[in-house]
Amino acid sequence: MMKALPDTCVQLQYRAALNKLWAGLMLEELARLGVKHVCIAPGSRSTPLTLAADENEKLTLHTHFDERGLGFLALGIAKASQQPVAVVVTSGTAVANLLPAVAEAGLTGEKLVLLTSDRPVELIQCGANQAIRQQGIFSEHVTEFNDLPSPSLDISPNWLLTTIDAAMSQQSVRGGAVHFNCHYPEPLYGSDVDFSSYLTPLESWLNDGLPYTRHQQAGFGPVIIDTAAWQSMTEHKGIIIAGRMEPSELPAVQALAMKLGWPLLVDPQAGGSSDWAGYDVWLQNPHCQQQIEQAEVVLQFGARLVSKRLLQLIADHCWQQYWLIDPLSGRLDPSHRRSLRIQATVKSWADEASRLVSAFNHYGWADSLKQASATYFELLAARDNSLNEMTLAANLMQWLPQGSELFLGNSLIVRLLDMCGKLPQTATFANRGASGIDGLIATAAGVQKARKAPLLCLLGDTSLLYDLNSLALLKTITEPVVVLVTNNDGGAIFDLLPVPEQQKESLYRMPHGLEFRHAAAMFGLDYQCPQTLAEAEQACRLGLQHNGATLIEVKTPSGQSGELLKALFAEVKNATLL
Template identity: 45%
Template sequence: MSVSAFNRRWATVILEALTRHGVRHICIAPGSRSTPLTLAAAENRSLIQHTHFDERGLGHLALGLAKVSGEPVAVIVTSGTAVANLYPALIEAGLTGEKLILLTADRPPELIDCGANQAIRQPGMFATHPAQSLALPRPSPDIPAKWLVSAIDNALGNLHAGGVHINCPFAEPLYGEMDDTDLAWQQALGDWWQDEKPWLQSALTLRSDAQRDWFYWRQKRGVVVAGRMSASEGKQVAEWAKTLGWPLIGDVLSQTGQPLPCADLWLGNAQAVSELQQAQIVVQFGSSLTGKRLLQWQMSCEPQEYWLVDNLTGRLDPAQHRGRRLVDTVSGWLEKHPAEKRQPWCVTIPRLAGQAWQKVQASRETFGEAQLAHRISDYLPEQGQLFVGNSLVVRLIDALGQLPAGYPVYSNRGASGIDGLISTAAGVQRASARPTLAIVGDLSALYDLNSLALLRQVSAPLVLIVVNNNGGQIFSLLPTPVNERERFYCMPQHVHFDHAAAMFGLGYARVSDWETLEQALAGAWRMPSATVVEVVVNSTDGAQTLQQLLAQVSHL
């Protein structure tokens, strides 16, 4: 038996099985033990291959591809610590629902726990974070091909959201020409090779029934909270809330148009909180809320019913409200629960939201990161999309900006880490081929610096704005010890990003005023390539501006 040839046949069945579940994109890191999987992926005409030398960035590239495509995305890595580098992306996918399929090559069992090179205990290494796990045996013609394909179908057919870990041990030799050895093993699957369906088809459906008392609750005083959802769903929720006459508190990722902007400001006003106390029902669509004041209100509010609608399973409500956890797509749930035209019941909140917006607008000419967050909608590319980083930048946009309804917005707000943001943005662009504006902080950019390599392969203009406030200034909003804040929390690095952009052959501009920024963006949108725009701002101005506005709006 030719071991290398059979390894390839085994891997070919795995990759073909994945395509039957909607896998179109596959992300591959270099490695020797993963050779059977890599060559099988390269030969499969249904797959679009993406490569990256850094497995952590590779996992986040897959995450971005999955966010936009809505399809499962596969990842191939070699054995050892290469596998461990996929952990952050897998965790994020588990919290936000993207389907990642991790194909991790491994040493065969006889090389584990005996001092063999690059051999670690890989089965189960991700603990409870994968939604499904499958530890395959060493490839053997004694194991029928139909077992292999049905095992994969079972794992993917029962996947509602999150990641799948398929561990794939391969014995040496790994290299060699293909021959007809054990061709009959592969051909035993018959006309499955010409079909497009899984060998084993599952019918997993998770959908909540229509709430029979909805006709009663839609006549009450309600509040809509909009978290992470798709662009089309955001527009639907905005129209639904408007018809009901219910105030809509929209997160930066809601894509609802945030009809009551600056919620993170006006929720700090006692009048707004007092009016919200009159609500009899709160309906929240999507999870991963950003605003601190929104989370505080959500934690303390006590309506008669709190309904949370999300396609993900689990509670998703840190406040543990009494109510209903409804598993469904937003659009599917809205279709089953039509709105009834009613007059708005809130009077104070729309007035406060308008006044808060005016307070923010009053300082928009000052150059700074708070003002950039407020003006960000002015800089969005037409027919494009926005990727928002974590830490201070997403909070400022949520609190001070107002994004267009239905404009696609993406972010990693599950675990809310700063790792892999550039690589996720690269995946978002590749999956859509839209012009993309991505905005991250300087520490976030440093954390994923080598993923600038991924931006060399974009199919439409991409602008990466790096807001350089010299450190993790999010900690300026927190009661961190003043004397230790700079050294142990903010950790300023005193760097600029021109050399990094040059190293990867990317366009670059450093700006410190609005005119220069707008000129840089105008030029970047005309180029079918990626441009790094470094916005240099004073270190603590953004946090201080937010705190000043909070104080002003709280006293309106």
């Protein structure tokens, strides 16, 4: 005789409870694998994940109403903590809004764990509400993708945990985001059910606190350098380039450059400077260019360089050897030079290379360019000292209190700092993978939540307009945070690019005629709008000592920065710097 099915209410209660059970198993395993932070946007379909995260005491929750900003918030936390960060969103376009942050993580290696909620398969492509095709939505931007079935007692919980473990193992090696698309049938709300018999295979896991499967990787291991090749390298005139690297790694590179006596060209993302600062500008001087072109080899730590002049030098010069050291795998040289590509952490490789240095054949060969740098900054200081984007970039880094950290926006502001500033040795963060202007406030908020240090965030007006919603993430921060926005009424970066003059205003710069005073008030932030360089300095210093967030808006005339830079380039090109 056929056994009768339980009544509908019992079936529905079991379904809601099983959804939550699977979500709880996933989040517990992720916590054991190093996830400490979960970023959550509101939604109904994601209820199993949201409630499971809230009940797990190992996890710290962060919330935001905007999924695009939420993705960048998670990116910032992952960037600053160097740990995987989970993101929970509901179904539909909520998932699609994560793509910009996922694309950035795919290029720069931050570890995101995307837990996206979905309708069950029977509701996909049949006219059901809020159902889009989420399978593979992030394409090759993610390291690993798993389309998880609707929770079922027919599927062993062991399978669920090993699926999590396998994807996280890939992420530990390759970085980037992993995506788990979770199909949850309704109901999504209900009471708990006793699943003890179903969980019997997990008895030891439930009691020991360890990951279910432990993948062991050798990692990079001890750094091994070919001594003969390294000795050959050091017998030439060389340049060391410091690109994107983790906080505290630059001193090891500086020590190696000092030991070799080679010039050190430091990108803003490295978190510091050198005696050769301002190279993006003085490289336009023909005498300086002739001097630097005596170099025969390049040793580059970290990729994603800001300076176009430096990238052009790497691409055009006939180097005898070009070595690029970066912890990420894959191609990182846009000029596709013949090279030695070394996958290793910057500090460990630089430390070992310093230990092996024995030849000083060309020690100090480019020291004359230190004078070129010093003379260039004297020229810069002698120019008009009114408040504009160039003088701001030249002076701003001197205003940072000890212990303050930096988040650098994209487009014009990061280039101005590269050209005109001397960055202090401090933790510096940026989104220089896809180099987008979206999500910069949210990413900076994530960095601050992970680091808990005073933070100066620099960005342009279009960038702030793009991420205005994310100012909501700053209103509850208790440490000092300053968002300094340069408002030049549109995309001033296009003043430096050969865009068609007739269409520049309407199709490229796109002036908006807006200011940010009311935006600061709307989100409960302190607001300053300095009129002089001295007022800007005072606002910045006070903001970085005051607990909470301050928005400083520096207004400059449209087109001014482009004209100032063109005049500076012309002066430096014809100046006697050496």
